[in-house]
Amino acid sequence: xxxxxxxAEVRAQVKEWRRLGLSVGLVPTMGYLxxxxxxxxxxxxxxxxxxxxxxxxxxxQFGPSEDLESYPRDIEADARLxxxxxxxxxxxxxxxxxxxxxxxxYVDMRGLTEGLCGKTRxxxxxxxxxxxSKLFHIVTPDRxxxxxxxxxxxxxxxxxxxxxxxxxxxxxxxxxxxxDGLAKSSRNTYLNAEERKAAVVLxxxxxLGRSMMEKGERSASVVLSAMKGLIEKxxxxxxxxxxxVDAVSMQPVTQxxxxxxxAMAVYVGKTRLIDNFIFEG
Ligand code: PAF
Numbered sequence: 280x281x282x283x284x285x286x287a288e289v290r291a292q293v294k295e296w297r298r299l300g301l302s303v304g305l306v307p308t309m310g311y312l313x314x315x316x317x318x319x320x321x322x323x324x325x326x327x328x329x330x331x332x333x334x335x336x337x338x339x340q341f342g343p344s345e346d347l348e349s350y351p352r353d354i355e356a357d358a359r360l361x362x363x364x365x366x367x368x369x370x371x372x373x374x375x376x377x378x379x380x381x382x383x384x385y386v387d388m389r390g391l392t393e394g395l396c397g398k399t400r401x402x403x404x405x406x407x408x409x410x411x412s413k414l415f416h417i418v419t420p421d422r423x424x425x426x427x428x429x430x431x432x433x434x435x436x437x438x439x440x441x442x443x444x445x446x447x448x449x450x451x452x453x454x455x456x457x458x459d460g461l462a463k464s465s466r467n468t469y470l471n472a473e474e475r476k477a478a479v480v481l482x483x484x485x486x487l488g489r490s491m492m493e494k495g496e497r498s499a500s501v502v503l504s505a506m507k508g509l510i511e512k513x514x515x516x517x518x519x520x521x522x523x524v525d526a527v528s529m530q531p532v533t534q535x536x537x538x539x540x541x542a543m544a545v546y547v548g549k550t551r552l553i554d555n556f557i558f559e560g
Contacts, residue, residue: 280362282369286417289331289370293418301328305420307411310334311351312360315455315463319424320364322452331418332361333370335377339385340406351468370418377413386412391438391529395431395542396553399519407432408439415445422448426455428462430540430555434529454554456482462554469550477515478547481554484509484521488541492558497535499523510545519544519551526557535560 283289296303304327306319312334323330334357341347354371361369385405392404415423425433433451440449455463460482461475470478484506491502507521524531526538535558542555 280358280366280369282358282371284371284373284376286372286376289368289417292368293331296329302422303327303418303420304330305414305418305423306330306332306366307414307423307425308332308334308357309336309350309465310357311353311465311468312357313455313463313465315426315428317360317364318455319426319452320361320366322450323422323424324365326450327420327422329367330365331368331370331420332366333372333414333418334361335370335372335410337377337406337410338374339378339409340403342400342402345400346466346469349469351465370414377410385409386439386443388435388439388442391431391435394524394529394531395520395522396544397431399544399551404432404435408435411436412439412443412445415447420447422450424450424452427451427557428454428464428553428555430542430557431529434527434540460486462552464552466550466552470547474515474548474550477513478550478552480510480513480516480547481543481545481552484543485541485554485556489556489558492535492541499531499533499535499539502535502541506541506543510543513547515547517546519546521545 304323306323308316336350338347386408387405437449459479461478487509488502488506496502503521510516510518521543523539523541526540538559540557544551544553
């Protein structure tokens with residue numbers, strides 16, 4: 280497995296793979312890799328001849344008061360995980376490799392990006408769409424892999440690929456959870472012992488909402504108030520949002536007629552965590 284930091288090195292390697300007729304998968308990450316990322320890499324390795332993992336804490340998807348500086352990093356552990364999962368190339372650019380000082384071109388999307396996480400993070404998806412477009416242009420993969428935990432991000436990327444005619448298949452992969460149900464996230468590392476226990480309230484709310492819908496409940500307000508009620512009983516938790524939206528358009532629904540996404544962002548202490556489930560109807 281090779282670790283490279285320049286765009287030119289990635290391009291040269293991919294060019295060589297293409298010359299040999301090999302397919303290429305891309306797993307975009309911000310590093311501090313865990314089992315959730317590993318499941319994406321393992322899937323990519325199973326479905327492609329060669330796999331590139333990008334490891335880049337993308338500054339432009341963080342708001343001014345967010346955790347860019349404190350975002351956890353461990354490049355050596357990341358390389359070990361990529362190697363053990365079977366990746367072939369890790370692309371580890373420095374911010375200056377990705378953004379020239381006079382960088383001024385962004386990929387922006389309306390609609391899908393305005394609700395849910397977009398409400399409290401108004402510039403986040405512009406940063407995500409921009410960096411993912413750049414990675415797509417640099418790596419030119421056949422397939423790219425994203426976790427379902429960031430459900431809005433996955434929907435946004437699928438739409439961007441359609442709208443901008445990227446010839447890339449987007450593969451969404453299931454949420455990987457800790458034993459007690461907490462969705463794996465690099466940000467779980469911010470939680471102290473007490474907060475870590477409290478954080479299980481997110482997956483409990485997911486289970487509750489899902490089981491209500493499986494039993495036939497279709498009213499968004501009934502499902503959401505039960506989920507919110509459960510979260511509000513946890514003193515360390517503070518709801519940012521708990522919403523039911525159409526699974527494709529990300530627009531709020533009052534009734535689950537087709538496929539819907541039930542998504543939440545909840546602060547546990549100072550850490551903002553997300554979780555969700557999709558109900559196909
Ligand atoms: O999901 C992430 O880790 C990031 O948003 C992504 C897709 C790697 C873009 O920086």
